[in-house]
Amino acid sequence: MTFTVARRTAVTAVTTALALAGLVASVAPAATATPQVSPPRAPAAQALAAPDIxxxxxxxxLTQFQAIAGANGGNRAHGRPGYRASIDYVKxxxxxxxxxxxxxxxTTSGAIGWNLIAEWPGGDAGQVLMAGAHLDGVSSGAGINDNASGSSAVLETALAVSRAQLRPTKKLRFAWWGAEELGLVGSRYYVNNLPAAERAKLTGYLNFDMIGSPNPGYFVYDDVPALEKVFKDYFTGLGVATEIETEGDGRSDHAPFKAVGVPVGGLFTGASRAKTAAQAQKWGGTAGQAFDRCYHSSCDTTANISDTALDRNSDAVAHAVWTLGTAPTVPPGDTYENAADVAIPDGGAAVTSSITISGRTGNAPPTLAVGVDIKHTWRGDVVIDLVAPDGSVYRLKNSSANDSADNIIATFPVDASSEPANGEWKLRVQDVVAQDSGFIDSWKLTF
Structure with a gap:
């Protein structure tokens, strides 16, 4: 994991470049759309359960990566032979x-680097689920927790897919990134060179960076609540409490995906920050000691791993891939849109935008898609909720101090199966921090 701090530039005026989804204020008109008629759909099947990893x-x-480092100057860093040997092993x-x-x-820092991308046959090529981890380490050691741990868990999950001869509903794509330690170079190169039409096919990117820390915590990314829930539900089933990941927020390979509106999620067990007394009581381990005392050091070897944390997190990787990758896919359905612009006050009260649905029968689907287009000069300031006709609130996006990109153009999945389809749905958007502003350009519901 690399730690680079984004610089924030104050912006005092709303610009036409802002794009994020929100809820129109009460002064904005509600939109009612007449949808195209779709054929009846068969009852949805359930996602398959993942195997134990x-x-x-x-x-x-991990042992292989340690041996590769030992045979190649003691490390697996970008531009060094140990990194290419690591790529060759995984490939x-x-x-x-x-x-x-x-x-x-x-090419970066005067040396050639590589990303490795692997796709499993089958699945809907128009709906791609990605899981990835950075494969490079720093020059001072073998980089076993950071990040052979995440790389190995993703690799073994991919191999489990093969052993099961899984027939996923979504296209499964796995990735191992280069030069993460130099500033997310490999993953950013991939995202920047992915055509917009291909980016739009990504239903989610799951990132796994340092998941075997020797004094571990159990941290879950909270960028997209629907993805966060997949991991939290898994750990709840183990009786393991989780916390929101903040130490490396936005500083691993999910950040380039998040910046272009791809839903992201992931896991982390902690780096150089010290475990608190409350966390030690919750998870065990040593209070006042770093989650990983060997972070970016020569002692980050196979001895620098919690087997328990690695085991739990590896199973969680597989759980997420199976849950999301084999979930029923629904063909494009009826879409309702409100394209009226609504200003979002800078550091002010929430605004809402409404869409009224009528003429449908039954409840909303478990795969309700909420598409948002919000223009904003610092997307991390923005909180987005979907409000159902009965007032139930579904959090789509939390604020984040490290999310410095412009605009929110994304589609968020919501299980709205407990809500009647008909009625007034609202998108509620709030800018919770001063200095930057924006507006809701449009939003839509796809049933």
Whole structure:
């Protein structure tokens, strides 16, 4: 994991470049659309349950990465032979397992780097679920927790897909990023070179960076509540409490995806920050000690791993891939849109935009898609909720001090199956921090 701090520039005027989804204020007109008629759909099946990921298999990958570092100058850093050997190891495993793999080359800091992308056959190519981790380490050590741990868990999950001969509903794409430690270079290169039409196919990107810290915490990304819930539900089933990830928020490979509106989620067990007494009581371990005392150090070896944390998190990776990747997909349905602009006060009260649905039968679907287009000069300031006709609130996006990109143009999945379809739905948007402002350009509901 790399830590780089974004610089915030104050903006005092709303610009036409702002784009984020919100709820229109009460002064804005409500929109009622006449949808196209779609054919009846079969009852949705349930997502498949994930297999257990053998911790012995994950640790065997860690041992291989340790050996690769030892044979190549003691590290697996960008531009060093240990990184290319790491790529070759992962690619060989995936090729043998039936994946279609490709290497994406880029150059940074005077050296060639590579991203490794692997796709599993089958699934809807128009709905792509990605899971990834950075494969490079720093030059001072083997980089086992940071980040052979995440790389190995993603690799073993991909191999489990092959062993199960899984037939996912979504296209499954796995990625191992280069030069993350130099500033998210590999993942940013991938996102920046992905055509807009291909970005639009990404239903989510899941990131796994440092998931075996020796004095672990259990941290979950909260960027997209629907993805956050998948991980939190898994840990709740284990009786393990979680906290929102804040130490490295926006400073790992999910950040470039998030910046272009792709829904992101992920896991983290902590780096150089010290575990508090309350966290030690909750999770065990040592209060006042770093989650990973060997962060970016030569002692980040196979001895620098909590087997318990690695086991739990590896299973959580598989749980998310199976849950999201085999969930029923719904063909494009009836869409209702409100395109009236609504100003979002800078650091002010929430505004809402309304869409009135009528003429439908039954409840809203478990796969209600909420598309938002909000123009804003600092998207991290913005909180977005969907408000159902009965007043129930579904959080779509939280604020984040480290989310410095412009605009929110994204589609958020909502399980609205407990809500009657007909009635007034509202998008509620609030700018919770001063200095930047924007407006709701448009938003839509797709049933």
């Amino acid at each position: 053998p911790i012995a298999n994950v640790k065997a990958h 060989g495993k995936l090729d043998a397992a039936g994946y279609t793999t490709s290497l994406q080359q880029f």
